[in-house]
Amino acid sequence: MVNSIAERNLESVITVRNLSVRYGQIEVLRNVSFKVFKKDFVGIIGPNGAGKSTLIKALLGMIPYEGEIVLNGKVGYVPQLSSFNREFPISVYDFVRVSIRKEKNWRKLVDEALTKVGLECFGERLVGTLSGGQYQRVSLARAIVSKPDIVILDEPESGVDEMGKARFYDLLYEMNEKWGITILMVSHDIGMVFEKCKTVMCLNKTLHCHGPTREIRPEDVKKLFGEFDIWIRAHSHYEIEHTHENSNSHKTPD
Template sequence: MSLISATNISVRYGANTVLRNVSLSVEPGEIVTIVGPNGSGKTSLLKAVIGAAQLAAGQVTQKPGLKIGYVPQRLHIDPTLPITVERFMRLTQRVDTKDCANALEAAGVPDLLKRQMSALSGGQFQRVLLARALINRPDVLLLDEATQGLDQRGSAAFYQQIETVRQDTGCAVLMISHELHVVMSASDRVICLNGHVCCEGTPAVVASAPEYRALFGSGTGGALALYRHDHDHDHDHDHACGHEAAE
């Protein structure tokens, strides 16, 4: 069964409807990327699927016993607070040093265990947040614009690490990206959101969809980075809002 399934969900804040009749599913081992303009409801959708936002309509179901790892957009720690990476990772969960070390290795930063959090670069900080999310071996990893504040090279390296995590652990990934030019090459599906699902499919399908181009344009500033993998060819028959993928 699907790890997470949302069916025709709507979310309102007061009189403002931020999501309307949105459906999505996350299957074991797949990577789903959500893109959309500011205010399109991306974070509200992520909150809805984990039960952190009240639904005005629709239904969300999770596989029984589902374990979720969450990497936030940002987390502020007082730079004067003396706290090591290991202690930070153990603040809210009972884990031993070996578990912390294994999670850091999975996140690509095996040498940071005894470093002070205040001494980390932005990229290292996000890797530690990733390690913290991985420590309990989740079935699905949720990332809310986890590369916010990183430069393009740092973002690309972080996304490559996410693909490595997927390959090594088999966990699924549901992530929000604000960087249309670095949508990760390994995404199995991209969902373009603007209060509702405008279009979805492989990165190539979404980039060719009129709905996507209406939101982001068709020039290099709005184009998805299309790094085609062999498995993409199997999905070229996918439809995006009824539009055939461009051959």
């Protein structure tokens, strides 16, 4: 499926043309091209090894790549839960203020960011004492404290319980709808992607489909996961079921 919103008269904030990434002789991404438009909420899905996190690293300039990437606006980033040693003795205040440590009014900005994620009383807490859900919200506060135009997230639900996950996705939805921040998010929670995101990108080394959530067909998603049968049922929101053809398991593939 071609990106059906790409031709609309909208302002693009991320433009990627013919992006390819190799690790030695291994091709991780091949000729990936897409645009992300202002105020969109994009969910990137695909199986393990599909190149999702590699795409994020390329967008952030963390790895070498071939092709062209243009970012139009300030970017905030929420990495995977495991990317930071939470045993490091740092307060929430100091953790959040990293990108604005030279600002004279950093305390006010940090307080505003923590309030937005519902953790206004957590500034003096050590990061290592937080639950998985609280840590991800603090990571989100760090991403938005500099008031970015775009927030990029890499598997934000990893290591978070269901209640914490639902609250976190509600925050992202509010951030997009209320504050107008463009969101690009890698996720393994396909059901939540189809419920909350406006646009879906189906990635497996190359871009298989990219378009509005309501236009992504079950067969488009099934191509990504091979032996898993996937249904998308549209009611008040999208629901995803995963059934292995050789078992009764309903576990989402890793």
